[in-house]
Amino acid sequence: MMRSQPNHPIWNHSLFSDPCYLEFKRALEQIEVQEHDPAHTLLRQCVPMIEQRLNDMQEHLSNKIDAQRVTSATTSDYITQLVTGKATLSLNINNNDGSPSTLSTFSPPSQQQQQPLPQSSQQQPLPQSSLQQPPSYRMSRGIRTVTDLYREWNDGLAGGYSIISLEQRWGVKWRQ
Known part of the structure; x- marks a missing residue:
């Protein structure tokens, strides 16, 4: 102003x-x-x-x-389905010699997962099927205690196969 x-x-x-x-x-x-x-x-x-x-x-x-x-x-839902046996996983792998191989993994049905396994002295080997390939399973490398190792061997981890059932059904073929 x-x-x-x-x-x-x-x-x-x-x-x-x-x-x-x-x-x-x-x-x-x-x-x-x-x-x-x-x-x-x-x-x-x-x-x-x-x-x-x-x-x-x-x-x-x-x-x-x-x-x-x-x-x-x-992804989480699919992993849950894999672990519970509601889905399968197929892998196509090319070997060093160029020949392709296909591996399929599947979990046991959930009904079998809930049934306790009989004692090993009473178990009889399951017949091997020539039509089915053994499942691909690798033993956990994260086990640190004998208790966890025993659980993987007898019961299986996270609803997966037990090592003893794989051995009885497939012998050593499941390891390859």
């Missing part, structure tokens, strides 16, 4: 010559200069664009995370 009406009598009042007012006036003029600063103007124009870009990125990442959750759940 002082700039537009410099000769107005109100500006002659002692309040407008007080050091506190003069300091306030300088601070106000400095703010006006900053408002017209090109960098400040540029920031005012860019902030909404930056905000929009960040929102877009957040939405994109959220969609990716949701898709990853679905994939993870599907």
Whole structure:
């Protein structure tokens, strides 16, 4: 206002010559200069664009995370089906000589998993079927105690075959 009406009598009042007012006036003029600063103007124009870009990125990442959750759940379900015997796993392997081989693994039916195995002295070897290939099973390398080894040998781990049942049914063929 002082700039537009410099000769107005109100500006002659002692309040407008007080050091506190003069300091306030300088601070106000400095703010006006900053408002017209090109960098400040540029920031005012860019902030909404930056905000929009960040929102877009957040939405994109959220969609990716949701898709990853679905994939993870599907994989987890399939692994559960493999472990419980509701699904099979087939592997096609090329040997060093170029000849392909196919391995299929399957878990015993869940009804058999719940039945306790008879004592080894009472067990008789199961007849070997020439039509079926032995399952592919590798003994756990994570076993650290005799108790866990005994459990893998007699009961099987995670619903899988017991070593004793593999030996009785397939002999050493399951190890290959």
